[in-house]
Structure formats: structure tokens, C-alpha cells
Amino acid sequence: MKKLMILLSVVALSGTMFAQNQVSRGWFLIEANTGNAMIGSTNFGFAKQDETTRFSLGLDGGYCIMDNLALKAGLGYSSLKVGDADAYTAITYRLGAKYYAMSKIPVTLDVTGASTEADEDPMWLGIGAGYAFFLGDNVSIEPGLRYNMSLNSDYSEDAVIQFNVGFTLHF
Numbered sequence: 001m002k003k004l005m006i007l008l009s010v011v012a013l014s015g016t017m018f019a020q021n022q023v024s025r026g027w028f029l030i031e032a033n034t035g036n037a038m039i040g041s042t043n044f045g046f047a048k049q050d051e052t053t054r055f056s057l058g059l060d061g062g063y064c065i066m067d068n069l070a071l072k073a074g075l076g077y078s079s080l081k082v083g084d085a086d087a088y089t090a091i092t093y094r095l096g097a098k099y100y101a102m103s104k105i106p107v108t109l110d111v112t113g114a115s116t117e118a119d120e121d122p123m124w125l126g127i128g129a130g131y132a133f134f135l136g137d138n139v140s141i142e143p144g145l146r147y148n149m150s151l152n153s154d155y156s157e158d159a160v161i162q163f164n165v166g167f168t169l170h171f
Contacts, residue, residue: 092113
């Protein structure tokens with residue numbers, strides 16, 4: 001166990017040495033996230049419990065307009081099916097920005113929402129922060145916490161806190 005902890009520490013520290021180049025002006029980001037299906041998010045997800053099946057698929061992309069700051073947009077598709085009923089589907093979107101403090105602490109601010117078949121569509125203002133573990137020159141794993149405040153009180157007045165893990169390609 002001690003050797004595993006040492007190995008993980010070395011990987012984490014070596015990853016931070018590469019962080020300067022991946023978030024420089026002119027670089028692109030492509031990001032896939034785990035996430036919460038109830039928030040119109042552009043994530044990858046699958047859950048099945050009893051007769052309920054949830055599925056989501058999406059990606060975010062971004063462009064570094066200056067060192068450590070990327071503007072991002074995302075698009076996704078979600079489906080919820082209960083038993084033999086028709087699936088409830090949604091097209092999801094995200095627009096925002098991601099700033100890498102000290103080139104390794106991603107802080108995000110964005111609007112996330114969905115176009116659904118329901119009378120009211122969800123829309124959220126989200127802020128999140130995490131840590132970017134750079135695994136070489138072009139890949140990072142970014143676990144983080146995110147706070148989402150509902151912008152459509154007819155849909156929901158509740159705020160949602162979520163843990164997610166992002167997988168990002170830098171090029």
C-alpha cells in the first residue's frame with residue numbers, strides 16, 4: 001500500500017510539471033465528463049435501476065483565448081426510459097469558461113441547460129473547481145466539485161452539488 005501511495009504521488013507531481021504548455025493561448029480542449037443526469041449536462045452516463053434506464057452522451061470543446069483561460073461549449077443527448085413507455089429525450093448544452101489557476105486548478109463558470117419534451121426546460125448556472133492531473137503532454141484527468149443553481153424556478157428551485165471527473169484532451 002505504501003508503494004502504491006508513493007507511485008500515485010510521483011505521478012501527480014510529475015503531471016504538474018507538464019501543465020504549463022497544455023493550457024496556453026491557441027490550444028484546444030476536448031472534454032468528456034461524468035456527471036449528474038438530472039442536470040442538463042454534456043456528460044457520459046448510464047444508470048439502470050429496476051425498470052428505469054438513464055443514458056447520456058456528450059462532449060465539451062474549448063479554445064484557449066489566453067494562457068490558462070478557455071472558452072467552452074458543449075452539446076449532448078440524454079434519454080430516460082421507464083419500463084415499456086416511450087423514452088423521454090433531451091438535447092443538452094453548455095456555454096462557459098474554464099480558467100486554470102496555477103495552470104493546474106480548473107475553475108469553471110457556465111450555463112447548462114436542456115431542450116426537453118416537458119413544459120419547462122432546466123437551466124443552471126454552475127461554478128466548479130478541481131485539480132488537473134496531467135498524464136503527459138495531451139491528456140488530463142480532472143476530478144472536481146460543482147455547484148449548480150437553477151435559473152428556471154418553474155423547473156426547479158433547488159441547487160445541486162455534484163462530484164464529477166473530467167477527461168480532457170489538450171492539443
